[in-house]
Amino acid sequence: MTCAEFSFHVPSLEELAGVMQKGLKDNFADVQVSVVDCPDLTEEPFTFPVKGICGKTRIAEVGGVPYLLPLVNQKKVYDLNKIAKEIKLPGAFILGAGAGPFQTLGFNSEFMPVIQTESEHKPPVNGSYFAHVNPADGGCLLEKYSEKHHDFECALLANLFASEGQPGKVIEVKAKRRTGPLNFVTCMRQTLEKHYGNKPVGMGGTFIIQKGKVKSHIMVRAHVCSFWFGLPVLVSRDPSICGFDLRLEHTHFFSHHGEGGHYHYDTTPDTVEYLGYFLPAEFLYRIDQPKESHSIGRD
Numbered sequence: 138m139t140c141a142e143f144s145f146h147v148p149s150l151e152e153l154a155g156v157m158q159k160g161l162k163d164n165f166a167d168v169q170v171s172v173v174d175c176p177d178l179t180e181e182p183f184t185f186p187v188k189g190i191c192g193k194t195r196i197a198e199v200g201g202v203p204y205l206l207p208l209v210n211q212k213k214v215y216d217l218n219k220i221a222k223e224i225k226l227p228g229a230f231i232l233g234a235g236a237g238p239f240q241t242l243g244f245n246s247e248f249m250p251v252i253q254t255e256s257e258h259k260p261p262v263n264g265s266y267f268a269h270v271n272p273a274d275g276g277c278l279l280e281k282y283s284e285k286h287h288d289f290e291c292a293l294l295a296n297l298f299a300s301e302g303q304p305g306k307v308i309e310v311k312a313k314r315r316t317g318p319l320n321f322v323t324c325m326r327q328t329l330e331k332h333y334g335n336k337p338v339g340m341g342g343t344f345i346i347q348k349g350k351v352k353s354h355i356m357v358r359a360h361v362c363s364f365w366f367g368l369p370v371l372v373s374r375d376p377s378i379c380g381f382d383l384r385l386e387h388t389h390f391f392s393h394h395g396e397g398g399h400y401h402y403d404t405t406p407d408t409v410e411y412l413g414y415f416l417p418a419e420f421l422y423r424i425d426q427p428k429e430s431h432s433i434g435r436d
């Protein structure tokens with residue numbers, strides 16, 4: 138597998154908070170961005186396998202849409218324990234968006250990796266979800282991967298945010314009532330692109346949609362009382378002159394009420410409330426980049 142490495146520009150958290158505060162204001166009525174201690178992610182509502190998203194942050198983009206379209210490339214299966222070693226962080230805690238391992242599941246699915254990869258000291262923990270269309274009624278089925286399978290794989294393409302999973306300082310973003318056309322993640326990414334220009338910045342983490350509804354590939358449905366959890370991975374600009382063929386933003390989400398998928402935007406701008414925790418990434422790794430590319434299916 139090919140693997141290219143790039144060092145991101147890494148602004149201080151205080152600076153980044155200021156930049157995001159200003160940028161998000163153009164798109165949301167009520168914005169509060171600050172530097173805080175990462176909430177304990179092992180607790181409700183997150184219940185992740187680690188306490189935080191801090192330490193040796195990295196973004197990895199693995200594979201790409203050309204392995205999915207026009208035809209599924211059956212060979213493209215990736216073990217996230219191996220990916221963690223590839224990005225020089227064995228034992229990494231990995232969040233993000235990808236395609237589920239079709240060879241195990243028997244069908245294609247949206248994959249939400251939440252994985253503590255294997256290390257010398259700890260066995261791996263797979264808290265990932267996958268979502269697919271229920272053949273019975275055309276609705277959405279969200280399942281916890283580890284309830285049926287014991288591998289740590291995904292397939293075809295993945296956008297990943299990796300860290301040591303430590304507690305520490307993070308950027309907290311509260312954004313309420315969307316007044317502009319951009320979705321939450323696109324607004325953050327464009328803000329970074331505008332401010333940092335040819336010094337690419339990468340960012341990842343997790344957010345909760347506390348109120349409102351979401352549009353995804355698989356479903357649009359209202360669950361006003363429940364949270365949606367998003368796992369965004371974003372890069373302000375492709376740093377390579379030849380092009381890493383990056384997907385500059387990719388967000389999958391899940392919920393504890395049985396629905397999840399690929400996040401496009403919220404459909405309730407007047408009531409939507411986002412609460413997120415993010416960190417800039419130190420490095421970008423481009424793994425198994427497709428040799429031949431196209432621009433289909435990147436939204």
Ligand SMILES: [Zn+2]
Pocket residue numbers: 234235247387388389399400
């Ligand atoms: Zn997706």
